[in-house]
Amino acid sequence: MEKRTKKKSGLWRRLKLMKRRAFRPNGIGTKTARIAHIVNPLSYIKLLDGYIIRKFIGTYIYSIILIISISIVFDVNENLAKFTTYHAPLRAIVFDYYANFVPYFANLFSPLFVFIAVIFFTSKLAGNSEIIAMLACGMSFKRLLRPYMISAALISVLNFYLGAYIIPQGTIVRHNFESQYKSSKKNTSASNVQLQVDKGTIAYISHYDDKHKTGYGFSLDKFENKKLVSHMTANVIKYDTISDSRYHWKVLNYKIRTLKGMREHITSGIETDTMIMMEPMDLVFSKGQQETFTSPELKHYISKQKDRGSSNVVQYEVEYHKRIASSFASFILTIIGLSLSSRKRKGGMGLYLGIGMALSFSYILLQTVCATFAINANTPPMLAAWIPNIMYTFIAYYCYKKAPN
Numbered sequence: 001m002e003k004r005t006k007k008k009s010g011l012w013r014r015l016k017l018m019k020r021r022a023f024r025p026n027g028i029g030t031k032t033a034r035i036a037h038i039v040n041p042l043s044y045i046k047l048l049d050g051y052i053i054r055k056f057i058g059t060y061i062y063s064i065i066l067i068i069s070i071s072i073v074f075d076v077n078e079n080l081a082k083f084t085t086y087h088a089p090l091r092a093i094v095f096d097y098y099a100n101f102v103p104y105f106a107n108l109f110s111p112l113f114v115f116i117a118v119i120f121f122t123s124k125l126a127g128n129s130e131i132i133a134m135l136a137c138g139m140s141f142k143r144l145l146r147p148y149m150i151s152a153a154l155i156s157v158l159n160f161y162l163g164a165y166i167i168p169q170g171t172i173v174r175h176n177f178e179s180q181y182k183s184s185k186k187n188t189s190a191s192n193v194q195l196q197v198d199k200g201t202i203a204y205i206s207h208y209d210d211k212h213k214t215g216y217g218f219s220l221d222k223f224e225n226k227k228l229v230s231h232m233t234a235n236v237i238k239y240d241t242i243s244d245s246r247y248h249w250k251v252l253n254y255k256i257r258t259l260k261g262m263r264e265h266i267t268s269g270i271e272t273d274t275m276i277m278m279e280p281m282d283l284v285f286s287k288g289q290q291e292t293f294t295s296p297e298l299k300h301y302i303s304k305q306k307d308r309g310s311s312n313v314v315q316y317e318v319e320y321h322k323r324i325a326s327s328f329a330s331f332i333l334t335i336i337g338l339s340l341s342s343r344k345r346k347g348g349m350g351l352y353l354g355i356g357m358a359l360s361f362s363y364i365l366l367q368t369v370c371a372t373f374a375i376n377a378n379t380p381p382m383l384a385a386w387i388p389n390i391m392y393t394f395i396a397y398y399c400y401k402k403a404p405n
Helices: 002-022 028-039 047-085 090-108 110-127 130-136 141-181 295-307 314-327 329-341 350-376 381-402
Strands: 189-198 201-209 214-224 227-239 248-260 263-275
Touching (some): 141 314
Antiparallel strands (some): 214 227, 248 263
């Protein structure tokens, strides 16, 4: 028995010694554990953080469901007569219109929903003296802000992804439904269209019909060193929608005049295929068209139109920068909401809730005003999109300094 005890005790000592060596301050096991702790994002989320994040996200989703449900009721009441008049099928109303109506407006008013969520559940925590207990235990307001910022980051990333890639595709379906069943007719024609399709190449179309992808009274002029070298005219030009390549057009009843010094060569024909660096969407502009482009498509379209010398790209630039700037609104309004609602007050949260709602509504209003100024008053689009964030960052900083610690 004594020998066995000695053997066991010796084995136990060796195992204990190995364990100590593996987790020395300079050991490999300790370094690996430290790296894993730094890399793993869940290691920064404690029990209290998870509690606040669940409350934040849950209240955010609840507020979206509540307000959007009310919006749907009012929208159905307003458009029911139009749906009946134009015989809109129920499947199209549900899946083409409202299935895209809900994400669009939820993403549009997401900063408001974030603020409502923060005010609602934080004031409840403050009313139950939970925030007082947190601060009394030595937790700083900065530490309390961490789970709020994590939640705001999750919402911000989701909103940007939806607004930049998913919602524009649904907006196309919703606009098509509105043009067919709500008498909100899209612009399907254009007159006297002139644009630069390539360097030194100017295209002109007297009238263009987007329904049939056909233009009338077409001309194409090519310049070299500010001198005309080629002039092409055609009665009809049609965009080839079934072609595998882009920019493929069919020209009918055409005539080409090629100028070489004092000589002129004329070529004519009934029909020919040609590549012209323009598409139907470059010819017809409709209201809200910028909302149907994803962010990469917007960037490409803006660059292409600027290369052509077009000045009708301001609203597209505003939309592109607004999608980025709006995603940061979640952080700003979260700080304001937490700073206003974290203090327990004797008279309740009515006054501060009203102040916060006024701030969030004024933020959305300022976004609209700045976008209008950018389009009509030649304000730089990027500056116009970021002005609300810049102004409300100072308000958030002031509220943060006045918050309880």
